[in-house]
Structures are given as C-alpha cells and as structure tokens.
Amino acid sequence: MKRWLRRSQLWLHLPMLFVAFLFLAPLLWMLSTAFKTPDDIIKGLGALRWLPRPITTENFVSVLGKAEEFPIWRWTANSVLVSLAVTALVLTVDSLAAYAYSRLRWRGRDALFGMLIATMLVPGQVLLIPMYLLIRGLGWFDTYWALIVPAGAGAFGVFLLRQFFLTIPIELEEAARIDGCGAWRVFRHVILPLSRAPLATLGIFTFMGTWNAFEGPLIFTDSLSMRTLPIGITIFQGRYNIEYGPMMAAAALAAIPVTIAFLLFQKQIIKGISLTGLAGR
C-alpha cells in the first residue's frame, strides 16, 4: 500500500488536481452560464448548479442576432484579418532583419541592434498618445493600416530569430557562398528552411498577441465596424451590464477560437515560451 502510494504519486496528484479545478472553474462557469436561462442563472446559482437546466441557446441567439448593434461577425473577421496580416508582416520584416543583425557584417550594425534591445524595456503605454497623433497625421485613424503596420516595429521578434540564426553552423553558409550564392539566396535557401521551428513560434505568439491586443484597437479605431473582438466584448458589457447570460455567451464566443488554437499548438507554444522566456505579451 505504501509503495503504491509512492509510485502513483497520489499525494502530489491530489493538490495538482484541486488547483487544476481552480484554473478551469471560471471557464467552465462561463460556458455553463452561457447556456442558462435568466431564471436559472439566479436560482440555479443558489444551488450552485453546474449543468444548465434547461439548456438554452437563447443567449447565443441574442448575441449573434443583433448585427446592427453588435456586428460580432465583422469583429471576428477584423480580428482574423488583422492577426493574419500582422503575423505575415512580423515574420517577413523580422526574419530579414534578424539575418542582417546576425550573419551580415555592415557598418552601424551593433549600435543599431543595441538600440533595438534597449527599446524592449519601454512600456507600451508610453507610445499610445504619440502614436495616436502619428496615426491621425497619416490619415490612418480608424483603418486597418493603424492596426497592422505599427505592429511590425517591435524588436522582440528580431531578437528571438537572431538568437536562433546565430546557432546555425556558419559552415553551411560558407559552403553556399563558395557555390556562388549571394546573401539573398543564402537567406532564402539555407537560413529560412532551417528556421521553421522558431518562425512557427514567433508566428503563433504574434497571432495570439494580436488577437488579444487591447490598447491599440481601443485607441486607434473608433467606428463600430472597425473594432476587434476584445473591444467588442467591452461594448457588449456596456449594453448588457448585468445580464450575465448574453455576456457569458459573447465572452465564450471570443474565447473559443483562441482556446482551440492553443490546444492544437500547445506543444509549440509552451516550448516557445520556455525558449524565449516571454509569454507573448
């Protein structure tokens, strides 16, 4: 019996399971509430009932049905479009720059790279007001440009990819050079094919970070049709306030795609964080 207890690690699993319940409970309660009738939300709560009785899709219908007031499909499309565009932009410019900062020799390289790294300590909020004026000045306010282009400025991806490029054996590159490849072909045919894993990590981080971005879309857009899902959620909250059924339905709709994406890519995401030491925000 004692040996079995040791081997099964039951003493460890019990607290871990309890904590796992604490971490999951809020999300399960969100789903449960989303399928409850208003009556059930108040009375069922008294009994702390986790299963809705009766199960209703009324909350989802009311959330999805008011396209005029809450264009949730539009917000979802905006979130998808902006997240994809930012991911493509970041992967492109960051991989090019990371190659220049890791493998090419040119004047001013190290000074510039030092400056990039230094800006990683600047809190994002310092940028919000000047960026708002800049975006107004460019005529980008309340457009996709405002949500996409500035996101390519960060130094994190350059830093991450550079760290990886530095580990690629220089001999591979020298060999290609001797065969007459220029910098572009080395980058395209030697460096990039070897860097699928870090590129995937950066891509997933960028996508999820953009999907959940809050301050930027809040400040750089204005009209109902240009909002993204997270801002849409706050618009719901302003309207429904204490009607928790529709609120939780909307929250669940926003949380489900990113949860599925996480479950699909959890291995790469978790490995990426332990490699880079950043949780993507």
Add this chain to the structure above:
Amino acid sequence: MRKSDGLHGLMFALPHLILFVVFLLVPVLYGFFISLHSWHVLAKSHPLVGLANYRAALSDDIFWIALRNTVSFVVLVVPLGNLVSLLLALGLAALRRFGTVYKVVYFLPVVISIAVVAVLWRWLYNTEIGLLNLYLKNMVGALRTIGLPLPAFEPTPWLSKPAWVMPSIALMSIWWTAGGNMVIYLAGIHNIPDDYYEAATLDGASGWQRFRSITWPLLRPTTLFCLVFSVLAAFQIFGQSYVLFAPGSGPARSGLTLALYMYLQGFNQYQLGYGTAVAYLLFAIVLVLTILQFRLLADREEVRAAR
C-alpha cells in the same frame, strides 16, 4: 572570411528598421516632446510649458491615488504570482505522469483576452450571486455546522469596497498570468542537471534540503528574469481596470491605475500633454526599478545567463 556585406546588411535590415524608427523610436521621442507642451486635442496651438505637466502631475492628488493603487497591485501580484508559478512548476517537475495535461490546464488562461477575463471575473465576483461568494458561503456554513465558532457569512464585496478592489484584481491577474512564468520556471528547473539531485539524495538530503541548496540557488537567473518582467508588466496594468470599472475607475477611484489615468487624461479629457507626462513618469519608475532589481539581485554573470 569575407570583410563586409556592406549595403546588403542595411538592405535586409531596412524594412524592419523603417517601421522601428517611424512607429517606435519617433513616438518615444515625440511623446517626450508632447509632454513638454500644453497639448489639448482640439486646440490650434500647443504652447511650450516646459516641465509644467510633470509638476502638475506630481501635485495632483489623483495621480498619487493612481500611483498608490498601481504600486499596491505590483506588491500583491509580483511576489504572490511568482510564488504560485514556482510552486506549480515544482509540482509539474516532480510528476512522473500526466504532466502535460496539468501544464495545459494551468496555462490555458494565459491565451485568453483580458477583455474576456475581466468580464468573466466580474461575474464570478458578483456580491450576491457570484460563484466565489456562493462557494465561500457554503464553506462557512459547512464549517459552522460541524461546530467551528465562525461568524455568519458576510458576502465579500470584491469589487464594490475600495479595500477589496486591488486584491480582487490581483487574484484575477494571477489566475490569468501564472501559467506564463510557470513554464519559464519549469524550463529553468529542467536545466538543472539530474546528477546534482542524485548526489544529494545519496548523501541523505531531504526534499526540502534539495530544494534549498540545489533548485533555489541554481534557479536564481530564472527567478530574476521572471521578477524583472513581472514588475515591468504589472506596472503597466490597464485592461483589468478599464474593463471592470472604466470612467470613474471604481469605488473611490480604488481601481484607477497609472496607465488608465494616462488614458483618461489623454482620451477623455483630451489633455495629451498631461497624459504623456503621466506616461513618462510611469516609464521613469519602471526604468529605475528594473535597474535596481538587476543591481540588487544579480551580478553581471547572472544577467547574461538570464538572457
């Protein structure tokens, strides 16, 4: 070895460099420029006022309220959050089976938007019918029936009583972010060679002794890294307060944070100069704290290792 790639280097760096200069470097400098002016959004001219915005902020009661709230959030969330992350990582490292399942569950909240998190927790924190108070009520009730001399349950005013507001936001934030640092601590633990533990076990060291003299000292670079970035992130708290409270920012402004105050000054009061001054004060505080942490907690070797 070739000498120089000359123009090629700059060409490859250029697309990112242009974005970096226009949307990061220029805004940082431009922001400081704005903060030296009286800059109302609608005004035609923006007179230079020197450091007046900074002086005004430092003698503004609400600025100090926001700073105090932000500091109390940092003080709550950084040590507690890191403790939770470290404990979870230690638990995961000790597990022989099902580690991935637990890891995925603990990490899941990290990927969810702060808007969803805050809306959800506002529901859990509901004083009358929120999940937390209902469970607490049942627990207190159960303990009373088995004879513990507890007072009758009073619903906790999580988000309606000023003293509770920051602890409530901190609890919600720990749930949201603990998984991120947990993964970093776990990677740090896995980097410690197994031999050390085997040798210590042979010498008869207990679990606590092994933690005390192997894990904890060797984990120092990781701990430093997590602490520095937690402080940096915690000082910037914005979304939590914005979604939970917004305009007035909670009972007796108890949910108002520095970043939110900057936002409200800039985009509700249209005082962009004053708003950026608040942002730069936040920047200065964070910068000083980061440097202090590196100085106090690490020698140069460790800083490099943490990178």
